[in-house]
Each structure stands twice: as C-alpha cells, then as structure tokens.
Amino acid sequence: MSTSRLIAASELHNSAQRDSNARVTRWMLIYIVVALALAAMSLLVGTSSLRTSLEWLRSPASISEAVLWNIRLPRALGAWLAGALLGLGGAIAQNLFRNPLAEPYLLGSASGAALGVTVCLMAADVSLSGLAWMGELGVTGAAFVGAAAGITLTLTLCRGVVQTASLLLAGVVVAFLLSAITSLLLLRSPDTWRAMQSFLLGTTGFLGWRSAGLLAFVFVIGLIPAVLLSRGLDTLTLGEDTARSLGLPIGALRVGLLALLSLATAAAVSQAGIVGFVGLVAPHLVRESVHVNSRQLIIAAPLCGGVLLQAADLASRWIIRPSELPVGIVTACLGGAYLVVLLWRRAQRE
Amino acid sequence: MNSVLQARAPATPVLSAHDITVCFGPRTVLDSLSLDITAACWTSIIGPNGCGKSTLLKTLAGLIDPQGGTVALEGRPLNAWPGRERAKRVAWLPQSTMASDLTVRDCVALGRFPYTGWLGNTRFADEEAIARALKATGAAEWSARRVSTLSGGERQRVSLARLLAVEASILLLDEPTTHLDPPHQIDIASILRQQAHRRGGIIVSAIHDMSVALMADRVIVMGPRSLVGHGTVSEALEGDWLSRAFGTEISIVRSGASYVWQPRLPG
DSSP states (O other): OOHHHHHHHHHHHHHHHHHHHHHHHHHHHHHHHHHHHHHHHHHHOSSSOHHHHHHHHHSOOHHHHHHIIIIIHHHHHHHHHHHHHHHHHHHHHHHHTTOTTOOGGGGSHHHHHHHHHHHHHHHHHHOHHHHHHHHHHHHHHHHHHHHHHHHHHHHHHTTSSSOHHHHHHHHHHHHHHHHHHHHHHHHHOHHHHHHHHHHHHOOSTTOOHHHHHHHHHHHHHHHHHHHHHHHHHHHHTTOHHHHHHTTOOHHHHHHHHHHHHHHHHHHHHHHHOOOOSHHHHHHHHHHHHSOOOHHHHHHHHHHHHHHHHHHHHHHHHHTTTTSOOOHHHHHHHHHHHHHHHHHHHHHHHO | OOHHHHTTTTOOOSEEEEEEEEEETTEEEEEEEEEEEOSSSEEEEEOOTTSSHHHHHHHHHTSSOOSEEEEEETTEEGGGSOHHHHHHHEEEEOSSOOOOSSBHHHHHHGGGHHHHTTTOOOOHHHHHHHHHHHHHHTOGGGTTSBGGGSOHHHHHHHHHHHHHHTOOSEEEEESTTTTOOHHHHHHHHHHHHHHHHTSOOEEEEEOOOHHHHTTSSEEEEEOSSSEEEEEEHHHHHHTTHHHHHHTSOOOEEEETTEEEEOOOOOO
C-alpha cells in the first residue's frame, strides 16, 4: 500500500478519534461546571435559612465568615475530593479486575477501616491512657491503618496478586471476617455502637480544612501515576497472556495499581466513613454517557464521583433541614436507583 | 530481498528450544522436547488434542517458563531478554479472543506497545504499521467500531491485525482459524503465507483443521508429549507422521495444489 493512502486512511481515522475525544472533553467540562455550581449552592445550604446565607455572602461578618469559609466550603471541597477518590478507586478496580461490579471496597478496606475506628473508640472509652494514645493517632489514622491492614490481609491470604479470582474471593472472606469482629466488639459496648453509626453510614459532616488538605494531597499523588499506568490497563483488556506477550510487566503493574487503589480508598474512608455506591456507580455513569479508553476513564470517573458525592452531601443537608441525613443513606438510595435503571435498560436492549 | 531470506542457507536458529520439559502439577505436557526454528516460512504444529500444541507455543513465546531446558531467541535465553525487546521479536496470538470495549483501531494499536511504551504516543512508523496490519487483515473498514460489537470472525481478524501490528519477525499463533467458516479460514491462511513469503516472517501456527494446517510450508508433528517429526509437508506425508501422532490411520489425498484429509468411518 502506498504511503499516501496509508496516511489518508490514518487521517480518516484521526478525525473520528478527534470527534470522540472532543465528546469526552465535553463531558469532563460538564462535570467540572456542575461541581462548581454545587459548591456554590452548598455555601447557601445549612442550619441557617437561605436568606440568612445570602445576607452573609453579601455582607461578611466574623460569624458568617466562620460558617461559610471554615465549615461549608471545606465540607463541599472535601466531599468532592472524597467522591473523586472513590471514583478513581472504582475505575482502577473495574479495569484491573475486568469486572463491572468491582468497587473500591472489594479488598477489605472498608471493613478494615470500620474495625480500626471501632477499636479506636473503644480504647478511648476504656481507659485514659488509651484515650491519650488514640488521641495521637486519631479516628482518621485508625481508619487508615485499619483499611491498610484489611488490604494487606487480603493480599496475604491469596499469596500475592497473581490470580484475579482468588484475590476477589479473599477480599470477600476478609470483609466478612473483619465485619464479624467489628459487630462482636460493638455488641459488647452499645455507646461505641452509637458513635460508630455515622461512620458506618458514611458522613461528610466532619470534613474540615485539614481533611480537605489530606484528601487533595492523596488525590494528586494517586491520580498522576494512575494516568501514567492507564495504557497498561488498556493492554490488560486483551487478556493477561497477550499483555505479557507484548512485554507488559504484569506483576509490577498489578502491585502499582493495587497500591493506588488502597491509598485512594483508605484516604476516602478515613475522612468520610463508608460511603457506598459512589465508587461503583461513577465509572458506570461515565461509560454509559461516552465511550472512553482507560486513560479517559481514570480522569473522568473521579470528576463524576466528586459530583456525585457533592450532590449527595447537598441533598443530605437539604431534605430534612435544618437537620441532616447521613450522606451514605443518600448515596445508597441514588446509587441503588441508578443501578436498577441500568439493569432495566440492559434487559430491554437484550 | 529480505535479510531473513538471504540468511536461509547458513541457518543459525532464530528460535530454538533445547530439551524443554513443562509440567502442570503431576502431568508432564512436554517431555524433553528440542526444536530449532530457522527458515522464513510458515510452519504448522499438528497433533491430537491435549498433546501440548498450545503449551509449546506459549513456551516459545516466553509465557511459560519450562521446568527443564531452555528456549533461546537469537542465541540468548528467552527469559534473559527484557520484556519489550523480546516482544518486538516474538508475537503471540491466543486461542480465544477478548471482547474489549476499545475501538478496533485502538485495539490494534496496542500491538505497538513494545515500541510506544506506557505513554502510548504513536510515531509515524507506528501509524504505518497499524495501517498495514488493518489493511492486510481487511479490518480497516471497521477501524472506528468497538471490538465488542463485532462478530466472532471479525474479532479474530482484529486479533490477527493486533498481532501483525507488532511487526515481529516471529509470529506464534494458537488456533487463528477457529470459529471461522471455510472461506474465512482460507483468508487467514493466505495472510499467513503472505507474511512468510513476502515479508520473510517466521510463522508457527497450531491449526486443528488438517486441510488448512497442511497449507503450510513445514510441519511440526507432535504425538502425546513428544515430537514425531519436524520437516516439510511432503516429508511428513511420506513418513506417515500423522498416523503415528494420532495413533490411528490418517489418510491424506492430494487435490490439485493442496492436501485434503479424507475422513473415514471404521467398518
């Protein structure tokens, strides 16, 4: 084939590629604009009335500044970041395990975090020295350590990262085991159980500037390597042996992606508790609206996840204002409803 | 004239297996098998089900480390090659195709991974290789479609295009014609022959359809666990290697330029 014809063919293809890329970029912009709009709205919604909030915005005073800039803004930002980390984790998990039902909590991170927090709260309850020790580590640190321990246990059980199926199975086993231990501990101390409820249901209520800073840091150091590794995820869709035959170092790729998945999930869980469905639904929403390759999904799923959790946070504050719902309940309702719609649409197509 | 063709006479083996033994648990699949692959031609591996054709191909591709013996590529042990350097020279096609959600073109472009690496930025040479592979397999017309929307036969061609896009000197193919109707099997066979004769590639394929397999230049005939013979098609037929490999009489008749297997019910 002559070179000119080759180039003509590739030109034709490139224009189709450009169209598809433009569509993806448009969706990413939409997610960003919606996130900004939601952030603006979340400045107005809270225990004060809408009118008071608007007045605060127009004529700043010390009290209004404290509420708007030190409570509502970091909360909106933190919700976006936690959702984005869950979206990132979901995109990595679904691509790595090549399973559309994979989600960031699969490897036992959520149940590990819950156990960590339970132990932390109980220790604080039991003794003063425990309180001092736990104060250093904090609930956040305990959740992080717990999540990391859960994932490590899963990886130890299946002896590495070689087999996808056994990895998932080990994750399920660890999740059940750690949840059982948590339940057992909570049964013995009803006070801790009450305190644990908001964590187990997921909450954006405790997100301050410190949490937002931590989440932002983890998001940046998680997203960049994930984008760089995304070509490997594309190659994995051809099957593991084919990917290896192309010279892809599968073992190193898995270890890297699992580390990123664990880091993103542990950070999100430690700040916002166990918020369900965001990590599962965000990559699906992206794929349903536009065809993406792995790199585009790795960038778009966090943008979508951020918007989802931000919206859920806003709804949780709005529905029964001036009181608020745990955000996990809202994401569960919205996410569950979305998955049912997805199921119906699939059934209709077939 | 291609350099591989010129180098045919003083044949130093490009890919050679020496005494390789592969076991899966207690089962020995390959038992001290030795094999040199030298010439730029198309070689078929023929043998009964479960005799280790796929295992042999995977071992030659460096996907299985044999328990005993070594496989050498250009005189250097296969597992001593850096992954992507090995991948530039040896390409492998699996038996089953994956339903990827990528477009056909993106999927074929993954064949350039050994050259483009992690960032995947294609240069002009990569674009040319991708376009050539799409053209050779007739997959160019669907290049913007998703692989998951294609039929089984179309996917098979996309996989083949992905393999050709590597532009490796050695192509190892495991059942490239399964799920294809006879005319499409012939299409694939002629692509393989073209790659061997015009581009000077070394093609080794396992194809269970005997008539298609015998369109190759040479055959590797395997019995259970061991090699029956490695030579030209006429050598194999004269020596009746096929009957020995399958443990039953296999009758091949000549029809024009090709060989046809004549199935016969006993009694």
